[in-house]
Amino acid sequence: MTASTGGPDGSAEQAADQAADQDVPLALQDAAYREAVVDLLGAIAYGELSAFERLVEDGKLAPSLEDKVEIAAMAAAEFGKVAGIHARISELGTDPFVAMAPFREAIDRFHAHTAPSDWYEGLIKAYVGDGLADDFYREIAAYLDATTRDLVVSSLEDSGHAAFVVDRVRTAIAADPRLGGRLALWGRRLMGEALTQAQRVAAERDALSALLAGGVDRPGLDLAAIGRMFARLTERHAERMAELGLAH
Structure with a gap:
């Protein structure tokens, strides 16, 4: 009769499971x-992914070859971030495409409502709109485990193209001051649309709402903390607008 390697009570399997659990935050x-x-x-x-697609489309509005190359580089940087996020989702036991699917409608709706009418509106959207989303995700990242937090923060790092956008917009406003008023209104519209979509997504996804409530080893957000978070988002938006020469 062959002895069981796990013992009559399955102690070896239990020990293995416990060891595996110890490796998981x-x-x-x-x-x-x-x-x-x-x-x-x-x-x-x-x-x-959608930012990549949008930037490729915006590249068609570029007034020069140099601008087309810059936008193409921005698009490539956005797409380059997707693989690492997909890998982490797979590590957590979920198909990345299944994980993305619930957000397709909301994000596509945001882009449909904020389609730029010209080159400069596209630049503002790339800088201000994406910046708002990145700031929001950085705020939430504070409530994640260290491994996931580091991945999120690294995926939101500026790819070095912000200076290009600021230079192009400031130069255009200097040449045509009336452009500044139109782009300032556009920037405010982008912020309103972004906040509206973020609230809709959070309301529809119970898991995200629960994330902000905290957990066994993480702090949560009360109403006052949520208010402070949105105040910080608004302040950072104003700083970006000022960098573009669009502060009023």
């Missing part, structure tokens, strides 16, 4: 938290 042992992280990463991944 406490937060990720919470199924609700894992679901929330997958949701967040799915939203970011689809956001990066």
